[in-house]
Amino acid sequence: MTAVSHEIFLHPGEFFVGDQRHRVRTVLGSCVSITLWHRKLRVGAMSHFVLPAPPAQHGNTLDARYGSHALALMLGELARLGVRGDQCEAKVFGGAAMFAVAPGTSQVGTRNGDSARNMLDGLGIPITSEHLYGAGHRQIVFDIASGDVWARQLPATPSTTEKSLA
Template identity: 55%
Template sequence: MATATDTQDLVLRPGEYAVAGAGSRIRTLLGSCVSITLWHPRLRVGAMSHFLLAQRGSSGNGVLDARYGAESLDLMITDLAREHVFPAQCDAKVFGGGNMFPGQGVPGALHVGRRNGEAARALLQQRGIRIVSESLFGCGHRQIAFDVSTGHVWVRLVHPVSGFVPLAGDPA
């Protein structure tokens, strides 16, 4: 887990998560991976994940691993509880799940990004956390930046062929 103090910029690598307070910004770059942000509007405390796969295979040593969707969310919820923030009090936003190899793979089969995004939605629903915004699927990478002071998440889609694609409207 990455941790932050006041006015700090954190960069998440795949398989990491962070919990931070106001004055912090958390960034990452997503492809087929997914990021969930959780934000408490009154306390201005938030968490962000960068998970690689929806779930772990049958092997595991019982230690939670942020590389997997459900485990990453559990880790964030546990650390937020230490800050007196509980899941039902949070707004969630979900990002990523891009198809990094369009035109390849088995026709009709879900690519890993689609599985990750659908898993994130289901995990949040199971825990009673409302999703207020999302930017999921499509092709290419997403650069995201979460401002914990405001709860805003800025998204920049990087299309695999044409480069940056500006997104219209307000931050997610």
């Protein structure tokens, strides 16, 4: 097994594709990370998206802040390495409730998590693990060499969960 020689930290709206030399980290609230991993080649990808899809007036440029675009960008980079998406295993993390919302409206985190599941299902990419929803932040670490993803959820603080819409 190759030792990790590169640590990558993803900020919101970023993604990364690399080989077994990489370990990728991020911190999520309502955002979602999808990891894709090819077992034989030890190649993987990870996103950190903010919203499921761009607004209608967004234009044609792919933007990794949006789940649909982040997944397309990751799949494009994996294809350049000779990997098809349906050859990968997916794991999905995040989608926590970070703020109170008006009754009858859904949390952005829930929409992000549901979107990730639906996109992967639509592409025939199996989800082998997920850690979604709840409240508070998650710390995520993806070791591309092993395909392992560690998630640690930190409890929400009163300042993040007691805010309401005025």
